[in-house]
Amino acid sequence: xxxxxxxxxxxxxxxxxxxxxxxxxxxxxxxxxxxxxxxxxxxxxxxxxxxxxxxxxxxxxxxxxxxxxxxxxxxxxxxxxxxxxxxxxxxxxxxxxxxxxxxxxxxxxxxxxxxxxxxxxxxxxxxxxxxxxxxxxxxxxxxxxxxxxxxxxxxxxxxxxxxxxxxxxxxxxxxxxxxxxxxxxxxxxxxxxxxxxxxxxxxxxxxxxxxxxxxxxxxxxxxxxxxxxxxxxxxxxxxxxxxxxxxxxxxxxxxxxxxxxxxxxxxxxxxxxxxxxxxxxxxxxxxxxxxxxxxxxxxxxxxxxxxxxxxxxxxxxxxxxxxxxxxxxxxxxxxxxxxxxxxxxxxxxxxxxxxxxxxxxxxxxxxxxxxxxxxxxxxxxxxxxxxxxxxxxxxxxxxxxxxxxxxxxxxx
Amino acid sequence: xxxxxxxxxxxxxxxxxxxxxxxxxxxxxxxxxxxxxxxxxxxxxxxxxxxxxxxxxxxxxxxxxxxxxxxxxxxxxxxxxxxxxxxxxxxxxxxxxxxxxxxxxxxxxxxxxxxxxxxxxxxxxxxxxxxxxxxxxxxxxxxxxxxxxxxxxxxxxxxxxxxxxxxxxxxxxxxxxxxxxxxxxxxxxxxxxxxxxxxxxxxxxxxxxxxxxxxxxxxxxxxxxxxxxxxxxxxxxxxxxxxxxxxxxxxxxxxxxxxxxxxxxxxxxxxxxxxxxxxxxxxxxxxxxxxxxxxxxxxxxxxxxxxxxxxxxxxxxxxxxxxxxxxxxxxxxxxxxx
Numbered sequence: 071x072x073x074x075x076x077x078x079x080x081x082x083x084x085x086x087x088x089x090x091x092x093x094x095x096x097x098x099x100x101x102x103x104x105x106x107x108x109x110x111x112x113x114x115x116x117x118x119x120x121x122x123x124x125x126x127x128x129x130x131x132x133x134x135x136x137x138x139x140x141x142x143x144x145x146x147x148x149x150x151x152x153x154x155x156x157x158x159x160x161x162x163x164x165x166x167x168x169x170x171x172x173x174x175x176x177x178x179x180x181x182x183x184x185x186x187x188x189x190x191x192x193x194x195x196x197x198x199x200x201x202x203x204x205x206x207x208x209x210x211x212x213x214x215x216x217x218x219x220x221x222x223x224x225x226x227x228x229x230x231x232x233x234x235x236x237x238x239x240x241x242x243x244x245x246x247x248x249x250x251x252x253x254x255x256x257x258x259x260x261x262x263x264x265x266x267x268x269x270x271x272x273x274x275x276x277x278x279x280x281x282x283x284x285x286x287x288x289x290x291x292x293x294x295x296x297x298x299x300x301x302x303x304x305x306x307x308x309x310x311x312x313x314x315x316x317x318x319x320x321x322x323x324x325x326x327x328x329x330x331x332x333x334x335x336x337x338x339x340x341x342x343x344x345x346x347x348x349x350x351x352x353x354x355x356x357x358x359x360x361x362x363x364x365x366x367x368x369x370x371x372x373x374x375x376x377x378x379x380x381x382x383x384x385x386x387x388x389x390x391x392x393x394x395x396x397x398x399x400x401x402x403x404x405x406x407x408x409x410x411x412x413x414x415x416x417x418x419x420x421x422x423x424x425x426x427x428x429x430x431x432x433x434x435x436x437x438x439x440x441x442x443x444x445x446x447x448x449x450x451x452x453x454x455x456x457x458x459x460x461x462x463x464x465x466x467x468x469x470x471x472x473x474x475x476x477x478x479x480x481x482x
Numbered sequence: 483x484x485x486x487x488x489x490x491x492x493x494x495x496x497x498x499x500x501x502x503x504x505x506x507x508x509x510x511x512x513x514x515x516x517x518x519x520x521x522x523x524x525x526x527x528x529x530x531x532x533x534x535x536x537x538x539x540x541x542x543x544x545x546x547x548x549x550x551x552x553x554x555x556x557x558x559x560x561x562x563x564x565x566x567x568x569x570x571x572x573x574x575x576x577x578x579x580x581x582x583x584x585x586x587x588x589x590x591x592x593x594x595x596x597x598x599x600x601x602x603x604x605x606x607x608x609x610x611x612x613x614x615x616x617x618x619x620x621x622x623x624x625x626x627x628x629x630x631x632x633x634x635x636x637x638x639x640x641x642x643x644x645x646x647x648x649x650x651x652x653x654x655x656x657x658x659x660x661x662x663x664x665x666x667x668x669x670x671x672x673x674x675x676x677x678x679x680x681x682x683x684x685x686x687x688x689x690x691x692x693x694x695x696x697x698x699x700x701x702x703x704x705x706x707x708x709x710x711x712x713x714x715x716x717x718x719x720x721x722x723x724x725x726x727x728x729x730x731x732x733x734x735x736x737x738x739x740x741x742x743x744x745x746x747x748x749x750x751x752x753x754x755x756x757x758x759x760x761x762x763x764x765x766x767x768x769x770x771x772x773x774x775x776x777x778x779x780x781x782x783x784x785x786x787x788x789x790x791x792x793x794x795x796x797x798x799x800x801x802x803x804x805x806x807x808x809x810x811x812x813x814x815x816x817x818x819x820x
Contacts, residue, residue, distance in 0.1 A: 429656055440632050
C-alpha cells in the first residue's frame with residue numbers, strides 16, 4: 071500500500087489563500103466589506119446628485135443669508151421677520167437646547183425620586199410609582215405631549231377671563247403660564263456679542279454666586295482640616311458658609327435695584343412677566359414624565375444591582391438608612407445608572423423634535439419646517455438639521471462619558 | 483458614527499429626490515390611476531364625505547384630469563398633504579399633480595421647480611375672530627395671538643402686514659386646518675388667518691357659525707391653482723387644458739346635463755372643437771378627442787363645480803365675485819380652444 075501524496079507546494083502565495091487561509095481570510099472579508107460599503111455610498115450620492123439635477127435643483131446654502139420673512143413666537147435672541155433664515159435656525163436651535171436642558175434636569179430629578187420610591191417598603195408609594203412608570207413608559211410620548219397641550223388649551227381659562235379679576239404673581243391661561251420676571255431698576259444693560267445679547271445683570275449675578283461658592287468651599291476645607299487636626303469642628307461653620315453665598319448676592323441685588331415684574335392683562339394677552347407657552351409647557355411636562363419613567367427604572371436597576379451585603383455592612387457599622395443610601399448604595403449604583411442615563415438624555419434631546427406637533431418652534435420647526443418649506447431646500451436644511459442633532463448628541467455623550475469615567479470603579 | 487451620518491444623509495437625499503421621470507402621462511396610464519395631492523380636509527375644497535369619497539372644488543379638478551386621461555373620474559388616488567409636505571410630495575414624484583388651495587407665487591413657480599397651470603380660485607388672506615372679541619377691523623389686532631398654518635404664504639403675509647402696521651402679534655404655528663380649528667375654538671388664539679375662502683369653509687363647519695366674523699380686510703392676493711412638476715410640458719398641458727375645458731364649458735353654456743345634446747347638435751365651432759367633434763385637439767396633447775367631453779361630463783362646467791361645493795347654496799356660501807366668468811365681470815377666462 072502506497073500513499074501518493076502531492077509534492078508539498080512551493081512556499082509561495084496563491085490567490086486562493088485569501089479565502090481559504092485563516093491568516094488572510096478576515097482581512098479579505100474586511101476589504102470586500104469596505105469596498106461594498108464605499109460602493110453603496112457612492113451610489114447613494116450619485117443617485118441623489120442625479121435626481122437633484124433632474125429636478126433642476128442645485129446644492130446651495132446661500133439661502134441661510136436671505137430674509138426669513140416669518141415670525142417666531144418664542145425668541146430668546148433678537149429676531150424679527152426681517153432676520154435671516156440662518157438666524158431663524160439659530161433661534162430654533164436655542165429653543166431646542168433650552169427644552170432639552172430643562173427636560174433633562176426635571177427628568178433626572180423625577181426619575182431618581184420615582185426609582186427610589188419604587189423600592190420603598192411603603193406599599194402604596196411603591197405601587198403608585200409602578201403605575202407611573204408603566205403608564206408613561208408604555209404610551210408613546212407624542213400622545214402625552216398632545217394630551218398635555220390639549221388639557222392646557224381646553225381646561226384653563228382664556229386670558230380674557232381675567233378681565234376685572236385680581237391676578238397674582240402666577241397666572242395660568244390656556245395659552246400658557248405667566249410668572250414674575252426679575253427686573254433691575256439700576257441695571258447694567260446688555261453686552262452685545264454680535265450673535266446675541268447677554269444681560270450684564272445676569273453675568274454679575276453669576277460671578278458673585280461663583281465667588282460665593284468658591285469662598286464657601288475654602289471655608290469648608292479649612293473647617294475639615296481643623297476638625298481632622300483637633301477633632302472639634304469650628305463653631306457655626308454652616309452659618310458662615312451660607313452667609314458668604316447669600317450676603318454678597320443680596321448686596322448685589324439691592325445695588326442693582328432688583329424687583330419683580332408681574333404679568334398684567336393688556337389687550338388680548340398678558341404683558342410683563344415670563345411667559346411659558348402652552349407648547350413649551352406641554353413638551354416640558356410630557357418629555358420629563360416620559361423620560362423620568364425610564365430613568366426611574368435605571369435607578370431601580372442600579373440600586374438593586376448593589377449587593378444587600380453592602381447595606382447590611384453599613385447598618386452593622388451603625389450608619390442610618392438615609393446615609394446608607396446616599397453614602398454607600400447610590401455612589402456604587404451610579405456606575406450602573408450612568409451609562410443608560412446617557413442614552414435617556416439622548417432620547418429626550420432627540421424627542422424634542424416632536425415639538426413640531428404642538429407648534430413649538432425648535433430647530434425642526436424653524437430650519438426643518440418653515441425654512442425648508444419657504445425655500446424648498448430639503449437637502450440642505452435636512453443635512454444641517456442632522457448635523458445639529460448629531461453634534462448635540464455627541465456632545466451629551468462626551469460629557470456624560472467623562473462623568474462616567476470619573477465615577478467608575480477604580481481598580482487597583 | 484461619521485459613516486452613519488453620511489449614509490443617512492445620502493439615503494434621505496435619495497428618497498427625497500425619488501424617481502421623477504419625465505413622462506408623467508405614461509406613468510399615470512401605466513399605473514391606471516392619477517395620484518393627486520389634496521388637502522388633509524377643508525370643507526368645500528377637499529374632504530372625504532360620510533361614505534369616505536373625496537368631494538370638493540379641488541377634488542373636482544383632480545377628477546376632471548382623471549376623466550380626461552384615464553376615462554374614469556374615480557381612477558384617482560387622493561394623497562392628503564399638509565402645507566409643509568405638499569411640495570416635497572410633488573417634487574419627489576409621490577404625486578402626479580397637486581390640487582390643494584395652493585397659492586401661485588413667483589418663487590414656487592421658478593425656484594421650487596413647479597408649474598402652475600392656472601388659477602382655479604382667486605382668493606385673498608383674511609382674518610376670522612369670535613364676535614365676542616368686539617373687533618371690527620384687522621387694524622385693532624395689535625397684541626393678538628394668531629393661529630396660522632405653517633409653510634404657507636399666509637405666514638409671510640401675516641408677518642408683513644403686522645410689521646407694516648407697526649403691530650405686534652403672537653404667532654401660533656399649526657400644521658392642519660383641523661388643528662387650527664380646535665385651537666381657535668378653544669380660545670388658544672384670538673384670530674385665525676388663512677385664505678378668506680378657507681375661513682368661510684372652516685366657519686361653515688362650526689357649531690355656531692354666526693358667533694364668528696370674518697374681518698373686512700383682505701391683506702393679500704392668493705391665486706389658488708393646480709400645479710405640476712416643472713419640466714414635463716406635455717403633462718402640464720394636459721392638466722392646464724383639462725381645467726380650461728371646465729372654464730370654457732361654462733362660457734359656452736355647456737353643462738353636465740346638456741353636454742350630449744351640445745355635442746350632437748351645437749353649431750358653435752368652439753364647442754365642437756372643445757367636445758372633440760372636430761379639430762382633433764386631443765391628439766395634440768397625446769389624448770383621444772373626447773378627453774374634454776369626459777372631463778366636463780363627469781364634473782360639470784366650472785360654474786357647476788363652484789356652485790356645488792362653494793356657492794351661495796352651500797354651507798360655505800361664497801359669492802362668485804372675482805371667480806365669475808370674464809363675460810360677467812370676473813377673472814375666469816379660458817384661452818380659446820383652437
